[in-house]
Amino acid sequence: MNLPAAVRIVEVGARDGLQNEAAIIPTSTKIELIDRLSACGLTTIEATSFVSPKWVPQLADAAEVYAGIRKAAGVSYPVLVPNLQGYERARAVGVTEIAVFAAASEAFSRRNINASIDESIERFVPVLKRARGDGVQVRGYVSTVLGCPYQGEVPLADVVHVAQRLHALGCHEISLGDTIGVGTPAKARAMLRAVADAVPMSALAVHFHDTYGQALANILACLEEGVAVIDSAVSGTGGCPYAKGASGNVASEDVVYMLDGMGIATGIDLARLIDTGLWLSQALGRQTSSRVARARAAA
Ligand code: HMG
Ligand code: MG
Numbered sequence: 001m002n003l004p005a006a007v008r009i010v011e012v013g014a015r016d017g018l019q020n021e022a023a024i025i026p027t028s029t030k031i032e033l034i035d036r037l038s039a040c041g042l043t044t045i046e047a048t049s050f051v052s053p054k055w056v057p058q059l060a061d062a063a064e065v066y067a068g069i070r071k072a073a074g075v076s077y078p079v080l081v082p083n084l085q086g087y088e089r090a091r092a093v094g095v096t097e098i099a100v101f102a103a104a105s106e107a108f109s110r111r112n113i114n115a116s117i118d119e120s121i122e123r124f125v126p127v128l129k130r131a132r133g134d135g136v137q138v139r140g141y142v143s144t145v146l147g148c149p150y151q152g153e154v155p156l157a158d159v160v161h162v163a164q165r166l167h168a169l170g171c172h173e174i175s176l177g178d179t180i181g182v183g184t185p186a187k188a189r190a191m192l193r194a195v196a197d198a199v200p201m202s203a204l205a206v207h208f209h210d211t212y213g214q215a216l217a218n219i220l221a222c223l224e225e226g227v228a229v230i231d232s233a234v235s236g237t238g239g240c241p242y243a244k245g246a247s248g249n250v251a252s253e254d255v256v257y258m259l260d261g262m263g264i265a266t267g268i269d270l271a272r273l274i275d276t277g278l279w280l281s282q283a284l285g286r287q288t289s290s291r292v293a294r295a296r297a298a299a
Contacts, residue, residue: 102124
């Protein structure tokens, strides 16, 4: 076993979580969420998404959200960017870290961003070039790594190929996304191993949606392979508007509880994170999806 001593959590709730809410969340609530998260000790908080507001109206206020958050020292606030237009909008409000996103499945790529995988990567070339010149760090997502809502099975070779291309283009970190949460531990492990043959493990992150209740088991399998960066969303919000049936991301509270129990450092204050998740679920008008938060609230 190859367990890391410390893990960096990439909190994606403010982006992956809120992009999928049926109701439009007030900008002030988004800002308060992000500020509460930085106070919990999270060091990477994905803040929002500069995609087309016609496609994702929930995050049409990206510029206001980014401009409004307290930029805590030592905290990164990356944002999603699909093209140069998004890059320019993000830079206009002072963004210094971005994430681009491609899919391992051709069918998902077309539904999610109206482009083939090749076209999407071509779109990123000028974005990465500009980012390099501006000193902006770029993360790369590969989605549908363990299955696609339109295509079904996704060959491992396709996942490896897209991850390798994004890394070669200059993405400092590649996040491997089980967008619809269908993966199981042996498959997650095999997928990570295959990608790690092409991209160094130190540049990889895992991103599990918990649709089938497999996320923590999958994360454990990937930790055993040596991954040390995990994406999660406080209160277990999330999904992708273009992946029908994709439910929430794994809850950050549940991941931190598991890591705490395993003696793996995160630097995150679990009690404060639970409070933040309960505050968010109240703001969204529904129960938290975090099992840990529910257990603590009932205790
Ligand atoms: P398109 O319609 O093919 O693009 O969308 P277009 O270039 O033809 O532009 C159409 C209109 O959008 C134009 O406006 C553009 O100006 C505008 P019009 O002339 O009609 O008035 N536009 C923009 N406006 C603001 N900001 C922009 C922008 N770009 C174009 N950046 C596009 C192509 C990629 C833009 C669109 O498909 C899009 O925004 N898709 C985003 C979908 C999305 O956000 N999905 C969820 C994120 S991915 C995810 O959740 C998975 C992940 O979590 C990992 C995992 O779970 O696996 C990351
Ligand atoms: Mg996601």
